[in-house]
Amino acid sequence: MSEFVKVAQVDDLSDPGKVVLPVEDRLVVLIRRGQEFYCIDDVCTHDGGTLGEGKLVGCELMCPRHGAKFDIRSGEALTMPATENTLTHEVKVDGKDVLVRLSED
Amino acid sequence: MNVVNVDTTVAMELNQAAFDAFLANGENPGWLQDQRREAWAAYLQMAWPARNSEEWSRTDIRLLNVEQYPVLISSTSPAPNVQPQLNQGVELAGQSISCNGVSSLVAVKEKWQQQGVVCGSLEELAGQHDELIRTHLMTRAMNSQYDRFAALHAACWSGGHFVYVPRGVVVDEPFHLVSSLSDGQADLGHTLCILEEGAEATVLTETVSEQETDTGLHCGGVELLVGPGAHLRYVNLQNWGSGVWHFAHHNAVIEQDATLQWTVASMGSRLAKVNQHVALVGKGARAQVNGVLFTEGKQHMSYHTLQHHCAPYGQSDFLYKAALQDRSRTVWRGMIKVEEVAQQTDGYQRNDNLLLNDGARADSIPGLEIEADDVRCTHGSTTGRVDEEQLFYTQCRGFTRTEAMRAIVTGFFQQIFDRVTIESVRDALAEAIAQRVRDYS
Numbered sequence: 001m002s003e004f005v006k007v008a009q010v011d012d013l014s015d016p017g018k019v020v021l022p023v024e025d026r027l028v029v030l031i032r033r034g035q036e037f038y039c040i041d042d043v044c045t046h047d048g049g050t051l052g053e054g055k056l057v058g059c060e061l062m063c064p065r066h067g068a069k070f071d072i073r074s075g076e077a078l079t080m081p082a083t084e085n086t087l088t089h090e091v092k093v094d095g096k097d098v099l100v101r102l103s104e105d
Numbered sequence: 106m107n108v109v110n111v112d113t114t115v116a117m118e119l120n121q122a123a124f125d126a127f128l129a130n131g132e133n134p135g136w137l138q139d140q141r142r143e144a145w146a147a148y149l150q151m152a153w154p155a156r157n158s159e160e161w162s163r164t165d166i167r168l169l170n171v172e173q174y175p176v177l178i179s180s181t182s183p184a185p186n187v188q189p190q191l192n193q194g195v196e197l198a199g200q201s202i203s204c205n206g207v208s209s210l211v212a213v214k215e216k217w218q219q220q221g222v223v224c225g226s227l228e229e230l231a232g233q234h235d236e237l238i239r240t241h242l243m244t245r246a247m248n249s250q251y252d253r254f255a256a257l258h259a260a261c262w263s264g265g266h267f268v269y270v271p272r273g274v275v276v277d278e279p280f281h282l283v284s285s286l287s288d289g290q291a292d293l294g295h296t297l298c299i300l301e302e303g304a305e306a307t308v309l310t311e312t313v314s315e316q317e318t319d320t321g322l323h324c325g326g327v328e329l330l331v332g333p334g335a336h337l338r339y340v341n342l343q344n345w346g347s348g349v350w351h352f353a354h355h356n357a358v359i360e361q362d363a364t365l366q367w368t369v370a371s372m373g374s375r376l377a378k379v380n381q382h383v384a385l386v387g388k389g390a391r392a393q394v395n396g397v398l399f400t401e402g403k404q405h406m407s408y409h410t411l412q413h414h415c416a417p418y419g420q421s422d423f424l425y426k427a428a429l430q431d432r433s434r435t436v437w438r439g440m441i442k443v444e445e446v447a448q449q450t451d452g453y454q455r456n457d458n459l460l461l462n463d464g465a466r467a468d469s470i471p472g473l474e475i476e477a478d479d480v481r482c483t484h485g486s487t488t489g490r491v492d493e494e495q496l497f498y499t500q501c502r503g504f505t506r507t508e509a510m511r512a513i514v515t516g517f518f519q520q521i522f523d524r525v526t527i528e529s530v531r532d533a534l535a536e537a538i539a540q541r542v543r544d545y546s
Contacts, residue, residue: 020167022167022168025168025403026168027165027167027168047163048163048434048466049156049162049163049165050156050165050167105403105432105464
């Protein structure tokens with residue numbers, strides 16, 4: 001299990017907002033909704049492409065290429081063409097800092 | 106959306122001042138300086154490939170920071186301690202070894218030198234064989250402005266290898282070319298092989314890191330110029346460390362009645378993106394390409410091949426086989442392009458993928474673009490899992506599951522091994538693959 005890594009400050013993200021970040025050797029999407037932060041892999045499991053440039057509606061992030069939707073809380077693939085969940089990562093807020101701990105594949 | 110870069114590695118600036126210093130430190134002839142400057146200008150004007158382009162949509166290079174590596178090589182660093190594999194038990198005609206983009210060893214047998222054969226460091230020989238190299242270096246085969254990686258390579262290449270076989274000379278012993286890397290270093294080596302009319306040669310090349318987990322950057326180029334009636338067997342074993350970014354433009358031009366057998370084995374690197382373009386420009390030119398890819402961990406390998414038929418009666422036969430394990434991924438995109446003049450072309454391309462577990466993924470995209478109306482061009486692609494019944498049957502004969510898996514993977518690649526006519530290459534490939542196969546229950 002990897003350690004928590006500071007990746008951003010709370011005020012770096014608008015509300016609601018998202019940003020793509022490199023953490024260790026992977027890219028993740030950090031998402032803010034109010035005081036809640038979520039982190040998922042920047043990978044659409046349909047085609048392996050980036051997810052972070054997609055549209056965020058409520059708790060759903062839509063892939064910008066083919067429209068697959070993922071739940072930002074669980075990584076669950078909600079619609080076709082994605083059928084596999086994307087990976088989620090643990091997030092915690094410490095004061096003004098946002099920290100992420102990467103999950104194992 | 107921009108990626109926020111939190112990398113704290115000290116950057117090695119890749120700017121005009123650094124490039125000027127690199128040129129001033131080198132001993133390049135005037136024409137080469139001009140060529141480098143032109144490529145540098147193209148590099149500055151170009152952007153890195155966009156993710157929305159078809160060629161790069163499946164290959165993510167957002168974590169690449171070129172300035173993290175010493176691209177502009179100006180001094181020697183300690184030579185890596187590597188163990189080449191392809192020359193085991195082979196009597197060589199000549200050898201050229203470069204370490205971290207700097208030539209470290211050159212040797213050619215006297216008897217071949219007497220016949221006009223040249224083998225050595227491209228950078229060192231660029232001054233001595235001025236006319237020959239100037240005529241062929243990135244003029245016919247490789248397009249130095251294909252993309253930003255090609256432009257960077259053309260501007261900043263160093264070390265490299267040069268093999269020249271004059272008209273009618275048949276070299277019956279292989280040349281051995283090695284490019285090696287230490288952890289965190291860069292290699293921008295260029296390999297140029299010229300076979301004149303009726304010449305024959307075998308060239309074994311290896312790119313290898315000191316340690317399996319080493320990082321680094323390779324931004325390379327290969328040009329094979331096979332003259333009329335010449336025959337070249339070219340082997341490339343890519344075995345970089347698992348943290349190396351590998352970008353390469355591999356190009357061949359085959360003249361009338363000439364043949365090229367090109368064997369590619371790609372095992373190492375963190376991410377590999379290779380463009381392999383073979384142009385059959387003379388009547389009756391023939392090309393056979395055999396590709397072996399084995400990926401593991403989170404490796405990503407992207408191979409883009411082009412069989413470009415520009416003259417009648419040409420034959421091309423490309424076979425790429427990939428075995429994937431863990432969460433690795435391959436992208437193979439092949440194209441047979443037949444110009445209107447290239448009647449009676451016989452072109453074939455095939456890509457087979459064997460997935461050894463659930464997390465691996467293979468994308469296979471064969472294509473045809475045919476302007477002529479009297480040709481035979483076919484392609485095929487397969488992707489599948491290891492058959493559990495085959496595993497069970499093999500285990501019933503007393504093998505463990507891992508041994509059974511190894512036997513099946515070896516059998517999968519056997520079609521390629523059968524086409525490779527050089528024993529040391531067959532042995533090295535079989536050994537490298539067998540070492541990597543793990544058990545998935």
